[in-house]
Amino acid sequence: MCGRARCTLRPEDVRRACHRHGPPARFLHLECYRPSYNVAPGSYMPVLRRDKDGVAVHCMKWGLVPGFTKKTDKPDFFKMFNARSESIAEKASFRRLLPKNRCLVAVDGFYEWKKEGSKKQPYYIHFKDERPLVFAALFDSWQNSGGETLYTFTILTTASSSALDWLHDRMPVILGDKDSVDTWLDDPSTSKLQPLLAPYEKSDLVWYPVTSAIGKLSFDGPERIQQIPLKASQNSLISKFFSAKQPKTEERDKETIPAGPKEEPILEGVLVSDSNDEIKQVDEEKAEPLVGDSSAVASPPESVKKEGESVETGGLELTGKSSGRKRDYELFSAQEKPWKQQQSVVVRMQDDKSCGKHGRKKQGKGNSKETQSTLHFFFDEK
Structure with a gap:
């Protein structure tokens, strides 16, 4: 020294x-x-x-x-x-x-x-x-x-x-x-x-x-x-790589999370009708249910949100642009939504009317069980 x-x-x-x-x-x-x-x-x-x-x-x-x-x-x-x-x-x-x-x-x-x-x-x-x-x-x-x-x-x-x-x-x-x-x-x-x-x-x-x-x-x-x-040390990058990482703070986590894709505007309120095969816009302040077969009409949405927010309709999320006038909207097809979300929407059918082009295929008239019993009686009689 x-x-x-x-x-x-x-x-x-x-x-x-x-x-x-x-x-x-x-x-x-x-x-x-x-x-x-x-x-x-x-x-x-x-x-x-x-x-x-x-x-x-x-x-x-x-x-x-x-x-x-x-x-x-x-x-x-x-x-x-x-x-x-x-x-x-x-x-x-x-x-x-x-x-x-x-x-x-x-x-x-x-x-x-x-x-x-x-x-x-x-x-x-x-x-x-x-x-x-x-x-x-x-x-x-x-x-x-x-x-x-x-x-x-x-x-x-x-x-x-x-x-x-x-x-x-x-x-x-x-x-x-x-x-x-x-x-x-x-x-x-x-x-x-x-x-x-x-x-x-x-x-x-x-x-x-x-x-x-x-x-x-x-x-x-x-x-x-x-x-x-001083010249940069050859081991500087290696030492930085193995150095202890600082714990992320809540502020830092928010900054590092990438922003998701821009959401489309959401309907302010909708009703689903199986009998009319339509989805009609409902006024935000007062939504009147559509008249039709009461068993084929889904209950109105529990919460109605402003434009840009999601609207829950029996577990199915619908999107569209609010234009301030009544217009028809189509449901998302089964291919565009996960299977779990399809199962969340269950519309009970109690008549033989068609479910529409986006629902199940049209069934024959009459109850299948009743038809079977009638044929059985016919052949037994003969």
Whole structure:
């Protein structure tokens, strides 16, 4: 975590970022410092540490080389450029540095990579108001075989905040106010340091994706922090398909139900007469039954509705256009209505008259049972 950073601050800006506004600080080895948008372990950076007369802005190499390292060894700056804050009191490389070798590292922002399948997408993380970030760090000095003293430092890390855990499980220890900076730098007691090593949870930390070209150490410049649009993930459609569907509300159900076909205007009132083989329009306010064989006349409709609404006539629904005058209407044929609706209309016939062209076929005169008994008597007599 935190293996790349942007540090374009002036040495005086580092002192201000660490809330040191008192006596002027000493500046050491600043000739080695090169402001960069792509700082990596092994690069020189300005570090604020305690000094005899106050504080010093000391240019050191990023990547700790412990002082007990053999003089003949070749330093590896990528081995300890970060230190886990949970174990600094246990490991020998860091435990001996806690009392007197605490320091502060100020940067414009830092970078982190998000794994997306086989690829990694870098993000630039910084404060919303563009003020410098101040990291808790430890430094050490090492002397090589040539007698040259090299100052190096490591940045402490902690568990990621709830806002950044999607990106990485670790983040730098950010000291966001003057009290935490003063405690880390000046307090001689190491027992007060533990609360400072928590994740930074404030909402003023922001981020956005940047070009993957920052992986090259030679790539530098302002374009390095330019925000880029992310390409649509190939799995976006699949993830949306398998995502939990939202429950439909009553409003939503009404919107999704397609409108049915437009209904034809319905008769305002009708009577069915088997004797006259007619369906005549009846006035809405007063419907007089037709005169005829009382047994062959269906009862008038129980409810008469306005034009555009259905009219129930013994369970059979009739449709037509109301013209305001009397006219004949034909019943729907049996082929145009379901069988169940045909059964709902039962007109009892008690005479031998014809039921009309839309009813049953004309039967012979006389009762079939009576005819049979008469013939039987005729043949028995003979």
